[in-house]
Amino acid sequence: MTVSYSLEVANVRFYGFSRLLFRWKGSIYRLLYKEFLVFCGVYVFFSIFYRFLLTPKQQDLFERVALYCDQFTNSNFIPVLFVLGFYVTQAFTRWWGQYTSFPLPDNLMMVVSGNVHGADEKGRLLRRTLMRYANLSSVLILRSISTRVCKRFPTLEHVVEAGFMTTHELKNFESLHSDFNKYWMPLTWFSNLASRAREEGRVRDDIALRLLMDELNKYRTKCSLLFHYDWISIPLVYTQVVTIAVYSYFAFCVIGRQFLNPEKGYSGHKLDMYVPVFTLLQFFFYTGWLKVGELIINPFGEDDDDFETNQLIDRNIQVVLSISLPLLGFAQVPKVKFCCSGLSQVSMLAVDDMYQNLAPIVKDKHWNQRHFSIPYTLSTAAESHRPAFKGSTFDMRMSVEDLEIHQPKEAPANGQFLQPRTSVVDGFDDFLQKTNGSVNSETRVYLTDVLFHPNERDETDEHDTDAVSDREQQNALLPPEQKY
Secondary structure, three states, rough: OOOOOHHOOOOOOOOHHHHHHOOOOOOOHHHHHHHHHHHHHHHHHHHHHHHHHOOOHHHHHHHHHHHHHHHHHHHOOOOOOHHHHHHHHHHHHHHHHHOOOOOOOOOHHHHHHOOOOOOHHHHHHHHHHHHHHHHHHHHHEEEEEEEEHHHHHHOOHHHHHOOOHHHHHHHHHOOOOOOOOOOOHHHHHHHHHHHHHHHHOOOOOHHHHHHHHHHHHHHHHHOOOHHHHHHHOOOHHHHHHHHHHHHHHHHHHHOOOOOOHHOOOOOOOOOOOOOOHHHHHHHHHHHHHHHHHHHHHOOOOOOOOOHHHHHOOOOOOOHHOOOOOOOOOOOOOOOOOOOOOOOOHHHHHHHHOOOOOOOOOOOOOOOOOOOOOOOOOHHHHHHHHOOOOOOOOOOOOOOOOOOOOOOOOOOOOOHHOOOOHHHHHHHHHHHHHHOOOOOHHHOOOOOOOOOOOHHHHHHHHHHHHHHHHHHHHHHOOOOHHHHH
C-alpha cells in the first residue's frame, strides 16, 4: 500500500521531518535491515578472527592487507557516487513516467457522457458498454505488468466473473490468435461501437465522433506506454555495474576498515573503537540509495510504496459506470473466426478481421446494482480491507472548539461600497500621473470627494433627485399662467 505522509508535512514546524524517521512501514529500515545485519555480522567475524585467532605473524599479514584495501576504499578507484547517483536519477525519472502513464478514464468518461445521447435504456447500455471496454483494456494491460492485479485476476474467467467482460466477448477475444499482448482488442470494440452509434444518431455529428476517437487514442497511448515501460527496462548491464560497484566497495570495507593494533603506530589507527560508526553510516547511505533504485525501478509490484493498482481498478469501474440510469441490447452481430499471427499482422487485425465484429451488447453484471464491488482472490483478499485514499486531510483531527461555527458580525450599511483606502489612493495617483496634471482643481476635488465618500455622494444625489421630482409635481398642479 502506498505510504502517504502529506498531512504530516503540511505545515513547517519544529521536529517536522524528524518525526518521519520513526515510521516502519515503507521506511528505509524495513528495506535495508537484512543487508545491514549481514554486513555487521561479517565485519564482526573478521574482527574476532584478527584479534583472537591469528598468530602475531599472521596478524602482520592481515594488517598489510587491511591497509591495502583501505587505500582503495578511501580513494576514487571505485566511482560509487557517480554510478549510483546517475542510476537512481534515471530510475526516478522512469518511475514518475510510469505514474503519469497510468490510464485513467475520467476524460474519456466525460466525452462519452456528453456526446453519446439517449436517456432510454438503449442509450444507457451504449454508454456503459463503451466505458466497460475502456476499463477492460486497462485491466488486461495491468494483468500483464502488475503482480497484484495478476493475482487478483489470474485467468480471463476471473475477469468475466468481475463483470469487465461477457462470455461472448471472451469467445471473441480468445478466437483471435496472436503471439502478442491483445490488450488493444477492447479499444477496437470501442471504436466500432462508437461508429455504429454515429450511424444510429446517438452520436449526433462527426465532430463529436472525432472527439471520442481523440480521447480514445490518448487512453490507448497510455496503455501502450505502460506495456513498453514493462517491456523495455533500464539496461541490465547498468544495473549490474551499479550493484557490483556498491557491494564490492563494502566488501573491501569489511577488511580495510578494521581497527588495527594502535601500538604498532599505523597511520590513522591511533584509536581502537571496535565499532566502525562512520563505516556503518556510509553503508546505510550508499546501500539505502541502491535500495531506493531497486524499489522504484518497477512500481507495479507488492512493496509498501508500489502503486495501488487494485484500488485504482475499483475506483475506475465504479466511477465510469455512474454516467447513466437502468434500462435491451443491440441485435447480435454475426461472429467471425480469425486466425492470424506475427508482429507485422497485428495492426491489420483491428481494421480487417475485427471490423464491426462486435459481441452482443448486453447488460453488464452490475446493471441493477447502484453500489457494487469487484471480487478479489484469496491471495489478494487483504487488500479489500484497506481504506481507499481520499486525501491527506481526510483523517486530520480537530478539537471540538475548532468545529464550532462562527458567524461573522454584519458589516455596517454605509461601508458596503467602500474599497480599501490604499487601493483607491494608488489608483487615483496613477490616474493623475496619466493625465499629466491636466485635471483642474475643481474636478480634482470632486473626484476625491466621490472616491473617498461614495455613500455620502449617493445620498446627496438621491436628495437632489427627490427635490426636483417634488417641484415638478407642484408645477403640474398650478394654473398655466403660474407655472415656472
